[in-house]
Amino acid sequence: MVSNTTQSQISSDLVTENAPLHLSIADSIADEIVNNKWEPKTNRKLEDIQKQYGISRTVAREATRLLASLGCVQFQRGTGVIACNPENWDDLNTRVITWKLHSPYRENELRALTELRLVVEPAAAAGCALRGDVEIRYKLGVIGHDMVKAVEENRLADFHELDIQFHTLLLANSGNPIFAKLSSIVESVLRGRVELNLYPQKPNKEAILNHKKVTQAIMEGDAAAASAAMHDIVAEVNTALGLAAL
CATH class of the missing domain: 1.20.120.530 (GntR ligand-binding domain-like)
Known part of the structure; x- marks a missing residue:
């Protein structure tokens, strides 16, 4: 059987030192979803993401757009950003593969x-x-x-x-x-x-x-x-x- 890693190991493996900020934020959000800390079908406002990570609206938008392109989240007017089930993510994308390898x-x-x-x-x-x-x-x-x-x-x-x-x-x-x-x-x-x-x-x-x-x-x-x-x-x-x- 394959054992799990700790949260700190997951974070250190996913977020590289020189990665553009929106990429590291996308990594962190994906990690939340794939570890069920942000449950699928539940929503967050973009402003909540800004506040949580201490980032600008532009960075929050870029991060969530990347996630949306990989099937990880959806946008819904009046609702905000909705987490999607990891089973429906783009499984042939290398970033998605990395996220899932560092998860349950x-x-x-x-x-x-x-x-x-x-x-x-x-x-x-x-x-x-x-x-x-x-x-x-x-x-x-x-x-x-x-x-x-x-x-x-x-x-x-x-x-x-x-x-x-x-x-x-x-x-x-x-x-x-x-x-x-x-x-x-x-x-x-x-x-x-x-x-x-x-x-x-x-x-x-x-x-x-x-x-x-x-x-x-x-x-x-x-x-x-x-x-x-x-x-x-x-x-x-x-x-x-x-x-x-x-």
Whole structure:
């Protein structure tokens, strides 16, 4: 089972130091809604939001407009800003993914994203094996080698960054433009796992071996082997997190 984080951990992960003010306010409001501190279908006046966060009307408006564009709130004349059920938010938006990963929706979010990865990433690996150019194949091979070295030298932070590079580069170079668009989603879930301490302190040996199998298969143009090894990578995540993804 995936454990919850404290409110302070959620806030520190979501609000970055140099973020524009309206973005950090949107993060805080979304956090309220997704943690049921602002219940869906209830309303607040824009003036209440201004007062709560000590911000200008312009910043409050920009923050709530962003939230409205993602299905998090609605505007109603005479009523104000109405919170929407998180189940109806834009689930393919990376900001929404981050919000839900830092909330009680985390386990369902991880399960849904893992099911997406189980379908998309093996096909992307096969596509990269068939369509990826020589430079990309070589680069994936280098990343795979560096991942092994990072584990051997106990450089966990470097391993995490290399893992993100590996998966996003593969999706971006699968020859499928829709898969390429999903690379930011996979990056969000991988970074979310790091922030939430959902990676093992030492990466699973089988997972490392499967990354090597993927790069080898891509180098050899073996689409079936690349797909099978990639499926094993994501399936191992599913098992490790106890998600029961399909």
